[in-house]
Amino acid sequence: MSGLVVDSRETNSGIPAMLRRSGVEFVTEELAAGDYRIGNILIERKTGVDLFQSIYDGRLFPQAELLCQHAERPFLLLEGDIRAANTNMVEDALPGAVSALSIFWGVQVLWMPDSASTASLLRCMVRHSTEGLGYEVPLRVKKPKLSAAPDGALPQFLVEGLPGVGAETARALLRHFGSAKAVFAAAPEDLRKCAGVGPKTASAIDAALRHQPTAFRSTRAAPDR
Amino acid sequence: MSGLVVDSRETNSGIPAMLRRSGVEFVTEELAAGDYRIGNILIERKTGVDLFQSIYDGRLFPQAELLCQHAERPFLLLEGDIRAANTNMVEDALPGAVSALSIFWGVQVLWMPDSASTASLLRCMVRHSTEGLGYEVPLRVKKPKLSAAPDGALPQFLVEGLPGVGAETARALLRHFGSAKAVFAAAPEDLRKCAGVGPKTASAIDAALRHQPTAFRSTRAAPDR
DNA sequence: TCTAACGCCTCTTGA
DNA sequence: TCAAGAGGCGTTAGA
Ligand SMILES: [Mg+2]
Ligand SMILES: [Mg+2]
Numbered sequence: 001m002s003g004l005v006v007d008s009r010e011t012n013s014g015i016p017a018m019l020r021r022s023g024v025e026f027v028t029e030e031l032a033a034g035d036y037r038i039g040n041i042l043i044e045r046k047t048g049v050d051l052f053q054s055i056y057d058g059r060l061f062p063q064a065e066l067l068c069q070h071a072e073r074p075f076l077l078l079e080g081d082i083r084a085a086n087t088n089m090v091e092d093a094l095p096g097a098v099s100a101l102s103i104f105w106g107v108q109v110l111w112m113p114d115s116a117s118t119a120s121l122l123r124c125m126v127r128h129s130t131e132g133l134g135y136e137v138p139l140r141v142k143k144p145k146l147s148a149a150p151d152g153a154l155p156q157f158l159v160e161g162l163p164g165v166g167a168e169t170a171r172a173l174l175r176h177f178g179s180a181k182a183v184f185a186a187a188p189e190d191l192r193k194c195a196g197v198g199p200k201t202a203s204a205i206d207a208a209l210r211h212q213p214t215a216f217r218s219t220r221a222a223p224d225r
Numbered sequence: 226m227s228g229l230v231v232d233s234r235e236t237n238s239g240i241p242a243m244l245r246r247s248g249v250e251f252v253t254e255e256l257a258a259g260d261y262r263i264g265n266i267l268i269e270r271k272t273g274v275d276l277f278q279s280i281y282d283g284r285l286f287p288q289a290e291l292l293c294q295h296a297e298r299p300f301l302l303l304e305g306d307i308r309a310a311n312t313n314m315v316e317d318a319l320p321g322a323v324s325a326l327s328i329f330w331g332v333q334v335l336w337m338p339d340s341a342s343t344a345s346l347l348r349c350m351v352r353h354s355t356e357g358l359g360y361e362v363p364l365r366v367k368k369p370k371l372s373a374a375p376d377g378a379l380p381q382f383l384v385e386g387l388p389g390v391g392a393e394t395a396r397a398l399l400r401h402f403g404s405a406k407a408v409f410a411a412a413p414e415d416l417r418k419c420a421g422v423g424p425k426t427a428s429a430i431d432a433a434l435r436h437q438p439t440a441f442r443s444t445r446a447a448p449d450r
Numbered sequence: 451t452c453t454a455a456c457g458c459c460t461c462t463t464g465a
Numbered sequence: 466t467c468a469a470g471a472g473g474c475g476t477t478a479g480a
Contacts, residue, residue, distance in 0.1 A: 041328075073327075083338050092345050095337065099349035102300070102335055103266075108327060111336035112320075113308050121320040124451090128321075128328045133451090135475080136392035139290070139378060140385035141283030143477090146429060152438030158386040163379070171441050181434035184409035209406035213377030216396050217290065219329045280451050281480080313480050318451035325451070389458080391476045421475070423459045 002039050004126045007031040010045070018119040024126055033066040034074075036122060039129050042071030045118060046078055048085025055089065055097055064105040076101060078111045079118055133219040155180040163208050164201035172196050184209060229263050229351050232256040235270070243344035249351060258291040259299075261347060263354050267296030270343060271303055273310025280314065280322055287382070289330045293374040301326060303336045304343055380405045388433050389426040397421050409434060 004026035006016050011028070019026060034042040044067055046054065054060040067074040086093065101107040112118045140161070144153035152171070158180045159170040176194045177183045183191075188202040197205075229251035231241050236253070244251060259267040269292055271279065279285040292299040303323075311319060326332040337343045377396070383405040384395040401419045402408045408416075413427040422430075 075327075078336065091342075092349070095342050095345035096349045098335060098337070099346055099353050102333060103350060103353045106333070108333050109335045110323060111303070111307075113306070117308065117320070120317060121324065124317065124320040124324040125328065128324050133325060133329070136396065137286045137451095138283070138385060138392040138476080139287050139382045141477090143386065143388070145477090146388050146433070150440065150442045152441040154388065154433045155436055155438050156441060158383075158433065161383045161386045174438055178437050179435050181409060184406060184434075208379050208383065209409075210404050211376070211380055212403045213375075213380045213399055215375035216377040216381060217329065217375045219325065223328060277451095285451080315452045315480065318480085321451040323451090389476070393475055421459070425458065 003027075003130060004122070005029050005031065005037040007035045010035045013045070013115060015045075015115050015119050015122070018116060019122060022119070022123060024123050026126075031070075033063070033070040037071065038122075038126055040072040041075060041125065041129065042067055042073065043075040043077050043122075043125075046076065047080050048078070048082040051078060051082065051097075052086050052089055052093070055093055060097060061100065061105075064101050064107055067107065068105050074105065074107045076107050076109045077118060077121070078109065079115060080113065082111065128222075130222055132221040132223070136216075136218060136220050159183050163204040164197075165205070169194070169196040169201075228252070228355070229261065229347065230254055230256065232260045235260045238270070238340060240270075240340055240344050240347070243341065244347060247344070247348060249348050256295075258288070258295040262296070263347075263351055265297040266300060266350070266354065267292055267298065268300040268302050268347075271301065272305050273303070273307040276303060276307060276322070277310050277312075277314060277318070280318055285322060286325075286330075287378075289326055289332055290374070290378045292332065293330055294378070298333065299330070300333045300335060302343060302346070303334065305339055307336075384408050388429040390430070394419075394421040394426075 004019075004024060006019075006026050006028050008028050008030050010016060016026070016028070031037060031042075033044075035045045036043040044063065051060075054063060064074065064076075067076075082094065098109045101109060110121070112121055144157050146154060152174065155174055156167065156170045159165060159173055160167065162170075165173070172195050173183045173191070174180070177186055177190075188206040191197050191202040191205060192199065229244075229249065231244075231251050231253050233253050233255045235241060241251070241253070256262060256267075258269070260270045261268040269288065276285070279288060289299070289301070292301075308319060323334055327334055335346070337346050377399065380399050381392065381395045384390060384398055385392065387395075390398070397420050398408045398416070399405070402411055402415075413431045416422050416427045416430060417424065
């Protein structure tokens with residue numbers, strides 16, 4: 001996917017320089033909307049002062065509008081101590097603005113404490129959207145290791161993966177059927193014979209085991225669009 | 226449209242109380258995913274500590290997956306000085322997580338400085354999504370397009386419980402055998418036909434599935450001695 | 451999340 | 466066809 005484009009007016013924020021220093025490649029252009037573009041992502045960066053100024057003179061929503069016209073995934077990236085910048089507006093101005101931006105325009109509103117963090121975030125977003133994460137994310141983490149785990153740890157862990165099955169039920173199932181393999185092979189009627197498994201859990205288990213997945217979320221490579 | 230539903234476990238955050246005080250109506254339920262639901266919007270709220278804890282024990286992405294399964298518009302609402310909560314993790318973990326959630330899961334990430342602002346934000350979101358802004362805005366909603374949540378998460382989760390099997394191998398096994406049930410029923414020789422499974426992994430898997438545990442570590446009752 | 455270390459798998463080589 | 470070795474990839478652990 002396409003790389004990073006930085007709006008020429010962002011130069012004096014110091015962020016482009018930080019990006020360059022950390023080896024991020026980008027081109028500088030005058031963007032019609034937003035400050036940073038990464039593929040279909042378009043980011044408007046604002047300090048607290050910028051933000052309240054925009055709210056004050058009614059430019060915030062038109063700007064969001066513009067952002068939406070130029071990209072599918074609009075972001076507002078707030079930077080620094082936002083609340084301190086609100087000198088003469090009601091407290092609810094911030095939540096109100098964020099709510100409207102997110103609900104009506106689909107704008108994501110992020111916050112970073114300073115411009116160095118903003119640069120890190122941009123660096124990450126560029127990497128993720130051009131190269132992906134580099135691996136598929138594991139859904140199950142902290143497995144009991146085979147050696148030096150108590151006798152029933154691994155089978156219990158396996159069986160606990162079933163929907164509606166926690167530690168108690170997992171043990172009950174294992175006692176009843178003997179092994180994880182047997183549990184996984186059991187018919188729903190037989191599962192129900194085990195304490196803690198009712199009709200709902202039994203059919204959820206059966207469905208989970210039989211389900212033939214067709215698609216997995218991929219994080220290894222850059223997302224398509 | 227529909228009103229606000231609050232997860233019962235959010236009660237002690239103080240936010241439901243604030244909402245009630247400011248006259249927002251809501252019902253309390255145990256939500257399967259997320260903390261607040263407004264129509265097709267589902268919001269998971271996290272403080273900095275929550276966030277890093279979730280990253281640390283690998284629950285963040287599975288949670289995001291769940292969020293995506295339960296709503297068309299998944300939100301992550303970060304609260305407070307997030308970065309300050311990162312005590313012992315690589316600095317890039319925060320931007321990395323935010324970027325990944327947004328890019329790969331299509332989660333809309335928002336930020337509010339504190340829980341009072343969160344309450345205001347929720348109040349605004351309820352109002353905005355049920356009544357509109359209340360005044361005329363140049364409205365051009367462009368929905369961020371979310372790819373439909375893939376259906377492989379649960380089977381992958383189950384199969385990943387096997388020793389030596391991570392995200393990659395779990396998917397390979399599921400593609401090869403079709404369902405978790407089939408994977409768990411497979412003979413070691415057949416497991417080996419699958420990329421990523423050699424003799425060691427195959428027999429470790431077989432052993433884990435066949436093993437008949439005799440003892441479980443019990444924490445329910447006081448230890449015997 | 452990222453980073454680093456480790457272990458396993460696969461493929462190639464060579465006989 | 467088999468055995469051995471190098472290299473790459475995937476899994477794990479730790480922060
Ligand atoms: Mg700007
Ligand atoms: Mg929460």
